[in-house]
Amino acid sequence: MASATEFSVPRSALTPALYRVVARGRETADVVTLWLESLDGERLSFRSGQFNMLSALGVGEVAVSVSGSPSDPGPLRHTVRDVGAVTHALCSCDVGDVIGVRGPFGTDWGVTGNATPHDTVVVAGGIGLAPLRGAVEELAAAQREGAGRVFVLVGAREPDQMVFLDDLAEWEKAGVVVLITVDRPAPGWSGRVGLVTTLLANAGFDARHCRVLICGPEIMMRFTARALNELGVDLASIWVSLERNMQCGLGWCGHCQLGPLLLCRDGPVVNYLEASALMNERER
Amino acid sequence: MRSIDELVAAHPFAAGLNDEHLALVAGCAHNVSLDTDTMLCVEGASADMFYLLRRGHVSIEVHQAGRGPIVIETVGPGDAVGWSWLVPPYRWTFDARAIQPVGALAIDGACLRAKSLEDTTLGFALLSRVTQELLERLQATRVRLLDLYGEPRG
């Protein structure tokens, strides 16, 4: 099938590149992973934790973190939860459909090309594992090469809402400590039941010398950071991924402000020392 | 083999207890190994024991006819199971089941209550620790009540 893209030069940062959905997989009832290839063969270079603006043409544009690993030579990977008009359109895409992609934007987890001898603890709530997936892939590979240990702690509402189950099994096989818990067990669930914070105390990481990457609902991140701090983790060693209404990714539209930050530019990944005050300010 | 005193002292629940209080608690404790599916607590039964978990996980459950046990939460090493021993009428309100082989310190609640009445400083120390445990569990429960992951995030 013929495809055409025409751009005036220079291409505006607000003009997306066109990508075709080359594969699609359902993670949970409302979460879909799309694999995307650029129509003009371009490869997007990104760091784990960054996001792209994805356009469902005619519906609109939305910020979605890359869920693939920078070292994965395959198609660009995004995992989307169906929560609004644009994400619904994206989740409804079929293989062969064309969407717009602009990016990558924002800060990253600091994992890409930055191995450490210390432990790295990844804490995810629900779909929050998606922006962390690439980082875990990189960390697991680095651990095999002798870098610090990796711990992946995941909380989900119900067992069937746990994303990337295959990946979790792979990571565990590769030597990553994987602990999962759910809020509500289902028949047949023999694992942990409780808040993700209950996984922290016995996970076995070195609280004094570790970095922690958290992504999930803001309340979950606040409670997790507090629990980590009680275990002796320095707040400056904690990073969180924050979310606001991002409409341009470029620092131009003003919607994603959180106090001094423009989250599309200064986030989404923010050190907890800075984030904690902002997360506690009401209606900011 | 470590003595009961050492095992009690090593458990997070006892962190900060003075030697005198540690000895009093250890005097009411014994070390137990429980097989999978052993019931530590049964709803409605007399709450004469509580447990400081050393290894293995325990599920706090409630039983419903036709549905079997409904798991409310799981607790593990470092946690305490049971506080009904502290409050009349001293009866369990939930079931607690070992979901793995469990190692725990079983502590005689009646024994501790008697010692606490004699030595209120011990009573206060224990109450503080139980309250701490209760608070953490209550906070986690409150957060779970929010059903955070049900809230859209994408």
Add this chain to the structure above:
Amino acid sequence: MSVGASVVLRVDDLATLITRLSELGYEVKGPVVRAGAIVSGALSGVGDLPKGVHDEQGPGEYRIAHGDDDHLFDWAVGPSGWKPEFFPPHDELWRARVGDGHVELVEIPDEPRPLAVVGARPCEAAALGVLDRVFIDGAHRDTRYVERRENAFVAVVECSSPAATCFCDSMSSGPNIEVGFDLALTELDDDDGHRFLARVGSVRALAALEGVAFVLASAVDFSARDAVLEGARRRMVRHLDVDGLAGVLARNLEHPRWAEVAERCLSCGNCTLVCPTCFCSDVRDATDLDGDVVRQRTWSSCFSVDHSYLHGGAVRPTTQSRYRQWMTHKLSSWWDQFDTTGCVGCGRCVAWCPVGIDLTEEAAAIVRFDGVTSVTRPSVRSHL
């Protein structure tokens, strides 16, 4: 003559300059009187300029008055700055035709005639400098804005008659201008007659002055300019003490004053519309009658609930939180984000607020009671 030179233009010379700019291919715009206000409009000559027109402004007040003098720039600022010329209220960015597995996407060109502004105020030039920080100086350049900006000729006229709402002196953005112009004019009228001191700020201005009759400025003209500016400063009644203000606002987010101002604020967004530095926009898709997708960028305001929408609800649902966002952004977090103030002291938000909320008064109230917090949070009161 070279950049940095100063000349004197008579009113007739100004007319020649306008013609010359037009001949050079510019679309010449300047202040004109329309619908009872001084607004931006096309200039075909000095006759279009607001001769003898003055403005009276106060909190929630704006009116123009006609005098019998022949001064062209004896007024402060009108409601519309020059922002819309560089950052259009509505812009169509690209168009896509979506077929079955086939998409054709074409950028919609933005090729307006180069603009020449004759009669921007120093605060307005400063405001363009603030927008430059957002759209040009960051990691991403807004090419549409850059092109309009780079092609534009800006002749600034210094202020002789600030309104009661003006406080540019506090913001170091007026009544004079020293950088950031092609041509800087000062309207003078004394024993030496009605004339303009013109300082040349760019090569483009040299080109524009070719064929315009002028004489080189003397010390007398500069003294006259000093007198004009001194008079303007003396008449400026409104002030904002910016020393340490950003920090005071940042640490007073729970100040009871926010609730008080929210009692009056209508959350109408007028202040953001007239503000020469507000840059927020919505990026949306529309589908036209041919079925083509058009990506649009439209001004938006932090006073709308939608502005902070995050799947499920708005982050700033109350008027109190939205006013606080707007004001702390202007005077505090703008520094963190763009290393500059977001306010140039033009006073438009004061004049065009339908209930007369005065930014300088609100800021001063918080400074006066630095550290006071509400005992209980009143923000749950919804103004939706």
